[in-house]
Amino acid sequence: MSAVRPDYVRPIDFRHGRVDMTHGAGGRATAQLVEELFVDAFDNAWLRTRNDGARIDVPPGRMVIATDSHVVSPLFFPGGDIGCLAVHGTINDVAMSGARPLYLAATFVLEEGFPLADLRRIVTSMAAASRAAGVPVVTGDTKVVEQGKGDGVFITTTGVGVVPDGVDIAGDRARPGDAILVSGSIGDHGVAIMSLRENLTFETTIESDTAALHELVAAMVAAAPGIHCLRDPTRGGFATTLNEIARQSGCGMVIRERELPIKAQVKAACEFLGLDPLYVANEGKLVAIVPPHDAKHVLAAMRAHPLGTDAAIVGEVVDDPHGFVQMETAFGGRRNVDWLTGEQLPRIC
Amino acid sequence: MKYIDEFRDGAIAQRLSAAIAIEARAERRYHLMEFCGGHTHAISRYGISDLLPDNVRMIHGPGCPVCVLPIGRIDNAIELGKRRGMIVATYADTMRVPASNGLSLQKAKAQGADIRMVYSSADALRIARDNPGREIVFFAIGFETTTPPTAVAIRRAAELGLTNFSVFCNHVLTPAAIANILESPEVRELGTIPLDGFIGPAHVSTVIGTQPYEYFAEEYQRPVVVAGFEPLDVMQAILMLVRQLNDGRAEVENEFTRAVTRDGNTKAKALVAEVFELRRSFEWRGLGEVPYSALRIKETYRAFDAEERYGIEYRSVADNRACECGAILRGVKRPTDCKLFGTVCTPENPMGSCMVSSEGACAAHYAYGRFKDR
Numbered sequence: 001m002s003a004v005r006p007d008y009v010r011p012i013d014f015r016h017g018r019v020d021m022t023h024g025a026g027g028r029a030t031a032q033l034v035e036e037l038f039v040d041a042f043d044n045a046w047l048r049t050r051n052d053g054a055r056i057d058v059p060p061g062r063m064v065i066a067t068d069s070h071v072v073s074p075l076f077f078p079g080g081d082i083g084c085l086a087v088h089g090t091i092n093d094v095a096m097s098g099a100r101p102l103y104l105a106a107t108f109v110l111e112e113g114f115p116l117a118d119l120r121r122i123v124t125s126m127a128a129a130s131r132a133a134g135v136p137v138v139t140g141d142t143k144v145v146e147q148g149k150g151d152g153v154f155i156t157t158t159g160v161g162v163v164p165d166g167v168d169i170a171g172d173r174a175r176p177g178d179a180i181l182v183s184g185s186i187g188d189h190g191v192a193i194m195s196l197r198e199n200l201t202f203e204t205t206i207e208s209d210t211a212a213l214h215e216l217v218a219a220m221v222a223a224a225p226g227i228h229c230l231r232d233p234t235r236g237g238f239a240t241t242l243n244e245i246a247r248q249s250g251c252g253m254v255i256r257e258r259e260l261p262i263k264a265q266v267k268a269a270c271e272f273l274g275l276d277p278l279y280v281a282n283e284g285k286l287v288a289i290v291p292p293h294d295a296k297h298v299l300a301a302m303r304a305h306p307l308g309t310d311a312a313i314v315g316e317v318v319d320d321p322h323g324f325v326q327m328e329t330a331f332g333g334r335r336n337v338d339w340l341t342g343e344q345l346p347r348i349c
Numbered sequence: 350m351k352y353i354d355e356f357r358d359g360a361i362a363q364r365l366s367a368a369i370a371i372e373a374r375a376e377r378r379y380h381l382m383e384f385c386g387g388h389t390h391a392i393s394r395y396g397i398s399d400l401l402p403d404n405v406r407m408i409h410g411p412g413c414p415v416c417v418l419p420i421g422r423i424d425n426a427i428e429l430g431k432r433r434g435m436i437v438a439t440y441a442d443t444m445r446v447p448a449s450n451g452l453s454l455q456k457a458k459a460q461g462a463d464i465r466m467v468y469s470s471a472d473a474l475r476i477a478r479d480n481p482g483r484e485i486v487f488f489a490i491g492f493e494t495t496t497p498p499t500a501v502a503i504r505r506a507a508e509l510g511l512t513n514f515s516v517f518c519n520h521v522l523t524p525a526a527i528a529n530i531l532e533s534p535e536v537r538e539l540g541t542i543p544l545d546g547f548i549g550p551a552h553v554s555t556v557i558g559t560q561p562y563e564y565f566a567e568e569y570q571r572p573v574v575v576a577g578f579e580p581l582d583v584m585q586a587i588l589m590l591v592r593q594l595n596d597g598r599a600e601v602e603n604e605f606t607r608a609v610t611r612d613g614n615t616k617a618k619a620l621v622a623e624v625f626e627l628r629r630s631f632e633w634r635g636l637g638e639v640p641y642s643a644l645r646i647k648e649t650y651r652a653f654d655a656e657e658r659y660g661i662e663y664r665s666v667a668d669n670r671a672c673e674c675g676a677i678l679r680g681v682k683r684p685t686d687c688k689l690f691g692t693v694c695t696p697e698n699p700m701g702s703c704m705v706s707s708e709g710a711c712a713a714h715y716a717y718g719r720f721k722d723r
Contacts, residue, residue, distance in 0.1 A: 329359075331580050334396050
């Protein structure tokens with residue numbers, strides 16, 4: 001008689017195995033991958049029910065829903081990987097309306113042949129990020145595409161959250177006189193990614209700033225519930241975010257180059273590559289537009305939080321029907337800070 | 350940032366600004382052309398015009414390699430890119446230049462042409478080595494700064510015996526273009542564009558030196574100051590030009606003594622001379638056919654000349670009739686004089702080449718100076 005148990009299933013070989021088409025076919029192989037990888041890593045009551053959807057309790061208030069696809073290349077970069085980025089990115093999108101993020105859903109599009117070891121590394125990092133943020137991944141989906149039809153792995157995450165009463169944060173609420181704040185140094189994520197691109201490779205100790213900002217937002221809202229706008233300056237960078245808000249709100253902005261927090265290494269890398277750090281992506285920073293009387297309180301709350309120690313007031317919203325964002329240069333002149341033109345760097349997040 | 354911030358110091362800028370204001374004589378005007386797009390970009394980006402008195406005016410010159418490339422040459426590159434199995438490698442700015450039939454290299458890429466953006470000629474060479482079964486053409490553009498690296502790539506390809514690599518050469522020459530502007534009827538006879546002096550690009554002179562400007566400073570009696578690209582370099586050069594004009598001098602002066610000499614980089618010049626020779630004539634956007642203003646690959650390296658290898662035939666294509674790029678490149682008009690500027694012609698949808706590269710006069714004004722036009 002065989003010594004093997006009748007219900008024995010040989011575990012997935014996460015050391016040498018690779019994603020194949022059966023992992024997305026919906027049969028036993030899919031179920032095994034979900035079981036041994038996703039449920040194991042994200043482990044929570046909702047996933048353990050094995051239902052197609054997660055039934056969640058909703059506290060009273062206005063709900064916020066946000067979704068974000070992640071196609072970053074390379075998948076692993078200094079300071080993070082696509083897994084934690086996918087958690088942080090969506091939590092931040094939910095948090096930018098002042099909401100408390102509650103739940104995440106995740107979809108993986110895997111390419112046939114992708115090493116399972118890398119997939120496990122990504123999922124482990126994602127689970128750690130979700131646990132650290134206190135926002136569980138409660139449902140998900142996995143699909144596999146043939147080799148050459150994807151690029152390793154794409155992750156889409158969707159998040160829901162609830163906005164506390166009395167908070168009304170939106171991109172069209174900036175008013176002349178409001179202060180413009182930024183939570184820390186600009187351009188770190190983009191430079192970290194660029195340092196690894198095949199035709200650019202350069203050495204740097206700059207790491208991606210990828211981080212979940214919802215607790216920073218909660219501290220800011222607690223200090224001043226009347227914050228007008230919040231936005232995380234990801235693709236297109238700080239400059240593009242300011243232009244978006246200026247257009248939505250129908251006003252102009254003036255920022256001061258001297259006040260902008262930019263790391264010397266980021267400046268140097270941008271100088272070398274011919275880029276402007278104002279347009280380089282961030283994944284753990286936010287821009288806040290705050291009524292003038294609240295600016296100091298919000299700044300103090302930001303600086304008291306570990307993700308806002310380098311926060312600064314960098315400019316003001318002004319009355320301008322043309323919606324120009326202008327900058328007083330450190331050199332002593334004044335210039336436009338326009339929208340990003342074209343594509344500075346593809347697949348940054 | 351060490352060695353950079355020193356050249357962007359606002360306090361020194363104020364002092365230079367005051368010196369220019371004092372030395373520029375109230376009774377005369379100073380029309381200075383910065384030849385190079387890199388200077389145009391610096392002037393707009395740092396707001397240098399704000400620091401100059403009203404009687405010192407900067408005129409943007411044609412020194413932007415992407416801007417002066419005529420449509421027909423881009424059409425040639427697109428035709429190459431559409432050939433089966435061909436890879437065209439090129440610098441980023443070239444990708445967006447509008448060509449015939451609403452195309453650009455970027456749009457041709459979206460239609461399936463294998464067009465790749467590279468940061469150097471060495472990258473193009475690497476693509477050729479990595480793809481032995483494909484033919485690679487490096488679409489080479491630029492002034493004297495990018496010419497030596499192209500020469501290196503061609504020589505290296507010869508050493509390696511690469512048979513799948515060639516260069517579509519569009520390298521052009523700075524002194525020839527400046528002389529052409531000074532010969533133009535607007536400057537010479539009509540006097541519609543007063544041009545009192547030139548700022549020459551330092552990076553070009555790190556290669557060719559300052560010597561090539563001596564002839565026309567003398568011949569046309571116009572001072573030239575070769576200057577670096579940091580904002581203080583530009584302001585210092587403006588002050589030096591104002592002083593020369595006040596003294597009635599027309600000399601070639603070197604502001605960028607930290608890297609430029611009279612003779613330049615003799616090794617690079619020898620390399621360029623080994624690989625390239627003068628073209629009898631080359632069409633520039635804005636300037637038209639300019640004699641002896643561009644380079645082609647020498648007979649010795651003919652195997653690497655894409656024009657020979659693929660029998661490329663150049664056809665001149667007229668610009669959009671409303672587009673003022675030509676006049677803007679000659680310094681006759683300003684970007685805001687063009688009806689298309691900021692309306693149908695924007696950096697997202699450029700009609701003319703001056704709106705494409707960040708060094709183009711229109712793109713620089715659109716990105717940095719537009720708020721002043723209200």
